[in-house]
Amino acid sequence: MNGVSNVADSVSSAAKETTGDVKRFKYFNETGRDLFAGGFTTSHGGNISVSDGESIWISKTGAMLGRISPGDVRKVFMSPTDLDAQASMELVVHRAMYQAWADRCRELDVAFGEKSIIHAHSKYTTYRSLVAEDVIPPDSEGKMTLGESVPVIAVELGVASEEVAEKMAALVADGGFIGIVRGHGPFAMADTPEEAFRLISCLEYSSELLTLFDMTGKQPL
Ligand SMILES: [Zn+2]
Secondary structure (H helix, E strand, C coil), X not given: CHHHHHHHHHHHHHHHHHHHHHHHHHHHHHHHHHXXXXXXXXXXXXXXXXXXXXXXXXXXXXXXXHHCCXXXXXXXXXXXXXXXXXXXXXXXXXXXXXXXXXXHHHHHCCCCCCEEEEECCCHHHHHHHHHCCEECCCCHHHHHHHCCCEEEECCCCCCCCHHHHHHHHHHHHCCCCEEEECCCEEEEEECCHXXXXXXXHHHHHHHHHHHHHHHHCCCCC
């Protein structure tokens, strides 16, 4: 009977794994499509990940977010392995942010839960990062969602960079959840891809409003 029970257990765990894979693919596919269709990233730019604190599922290197297929979602781990070669080049930043969150959870004695990170190449956000030290949302939704300000992270090398990884990890360690790499684009962390997308979307909206003020020479009353 033990054999039957073992088989039942492994079928049940394979079924759970499959259900998780299907759910994650749906997250990646829908969020990726919305990021691209909404103009939040270029054709091959940006990346998405989710983590449960042990594994990280991340879009494949070079994947087009608007056309994510099941093979574009790669599973890697919190520590580097050979599997990393297939993952997005920005895995180094995603992993550092998840590790910072895991450290924070240990300090606060809370569960890691599930987290998601989105990195985008949103136009107005990237523009603001080149001309300002932070984005201060002028609109009510931006203030409510993003807080008082979103910092710009200035680095020597902005792509697949250890320096960005260290600075974004420090931001998460301090309780932050969103930052903009100067001249490159934002990284946002939340409980789900949808929530991370909301942060990216609100930041872009606030950045566009600030740019409109600059272009018209007007200021908020
Ligand atoms: Zn990028």
